Amino acid sequence: MSPSASSLAESVARRSYGKLVAFLAARSGDVAGAEDALADAFAAALEHWPASGIPDNPEAWLLTSARRRQIDNARKAKIRLEKADDVTRQIEELAVIKAEDHVIPDERLRLMFACAHPALDATVRAPLILQTVLGFDAAAIASAFLISPAAMSQRLVRAKTKIRQAGIPFRVPEREELPERLDTVLEAVYAVFAEGWADPEGSQPRRRNLAAEGIWLGRLIASLMPDEPEVLGLLALMLHAEARRAARRSPEGDFVPLAQQDTLLWDEEMIEEAEALLARAAKRGQIGRYQLEAALQSAHAIRRRGLAVDWAAIVQLYDALVLLTQSPVAAINRAVALAHIAGSEAALAAFDALLEDARLAEYQPYWAARADLLARAKRLNEARDAYRRAIGLESDPVIRRHLQGKMGQV
Template structure:
């Protein structure tokens, strides 16, 4: 293999390892050090060494094991050269090679990734930073990749993460795996982190990067583990049902040529009906626990959308009522925009547009679904010029070529 080819192959192997195993490697290292930042630094150094050595020495048969070994050795070197050699450090040094040994209190959460999600939900960490911190620490996503899931600019999210980590250091917040008694208090943040992870993968369903699409499957797997860990909690079941409803339609969101297909035009034969039926069963299980929550409401809304698309007689005002219930539980811009669309189905485009007008423009200036919905409803009220302007703004806010092309076609049809 030539020099340039070896370098290219090494970069590809390192990138694949980062995408598939970053969170697991950080979790394993953190289980020993109880220091997320130090573990990230050690892993970053291991990746840098890989890019230097793999082109000359060849890519190891198990790249993740190689990276873990190098990162662990870097951590051990740091401990050995530290002036502070307390009993805990000595113990960690002795246990460093015990790759799979249990950590104190860690048995409360069996999955290493999920364990770190609960760690990042520590109550001393700013609430707005907890879910982003989970995605960065456990899944290795950067601020630019995550920003869309949290409806903030990448620079804003980056600053939020920097402040959160600085607070962790300044306040001396310990890296501690949660005890069983801590889990319910941190559950909501962990659910939000899992759903945000799902959203980052879902957004890339039309992108060229198939590896990031795998985050949807990882999020569903984490939620299944969480449901087993906390079987009496209905909201994990609600979130699982919500993601399964969405995932069951993934294959139908693109036409044969890769064009974007909205829900109302999807070929339902391309849906994964076994997954959709599982979602219905999971949602019924959650309802039987008789403790309603926002994720159950969102799953119920998805159930209604699927049923309506399959020909069931779902009263339009029932869909509006579901959105009202969701807004009562957890107000959000996304829910308000979706409710306006439901109002348009129930009462006409003018009523839906009025509901959109009730949202402060500053809150939706950069929210692409708002402008797409507004364009559609303006077209329905006979205002083609304003509709074209809204379509153009929606297209400008979209990062998806397929969605931009779809919006352009809709504008041309006015």
């Protein structure tokens, strides 16, 4: 196999996987079958392209090859004859696509919303989007959602079967149906980004490029739904966070907290794009979670202009976010912000109230933030205990080293 053919096949796979799966599945109603047919098409490309040359339109070549496989499978399937004929007829409509000059419609958004259908179990909707649109394997998805790969694989298979058997439609939902379905789609995109964000240096193969994939998906949805404020808010949030990537580690590879980052290393162009998106979203007058989180990022971004962070405004934004989401993570961040305007003891009182949430007992950021506040309040023994708890819960050696250094200062 020539390097050029192999690299082109990989490039097409990365760029077009979800687009081709969506196009095939939207017509057959069978996500798993579309994935299998496309996998065979990629295998055929790696076999034929080195000998016959790379086609002018690789996407159309792959689509034609996958369509033939779908037709063969539909004819062989042991299902009712009229259903087999119907599936075959729908697939054969693809024959009108000219291999060289036809633009393949982008139906990924329809595929995302099919995967977010209320008939599917809520726990599998976002993972299903990650697999069908980006081609992630079950192990990578399982890590992001904190369950075993075997359990995730079983859930994904069951979900694809249900889409086919229940005839779940591939369409963007009506306005009244949109909020619940859109939330799932945005959650999946943010999960992709967050996984990549957790690896700022791009050193972990499983997480490499995931932040870029999340932003790419966000741009795709924003291009297809340009008037949805939460779509714009999520894209703004991801761009604000990604803009600081170069400042999150020192030249020696040490962790650098947000307040200590060199703002000259922030990506100004990315921040300006995020600010413009957030302004567009605000004009719609429909505040949501992602807009609030993006606004919080924006409140910190003013440091690049030499301005002081408005901590009172940040506390107000967190108040709204906690009220909207009931998120313990938002409540932790609110308490940290409160320390800047009301002092460490007031913040610690807010932290004490959060301990009623059992999930925080094993949540590292809670203990790290609590330790910092205890240290500032001169409650040194308690601070050391909290740092030990945070260090024990942290898996990233860079952050663990940072916490150990702070405990040493105490």
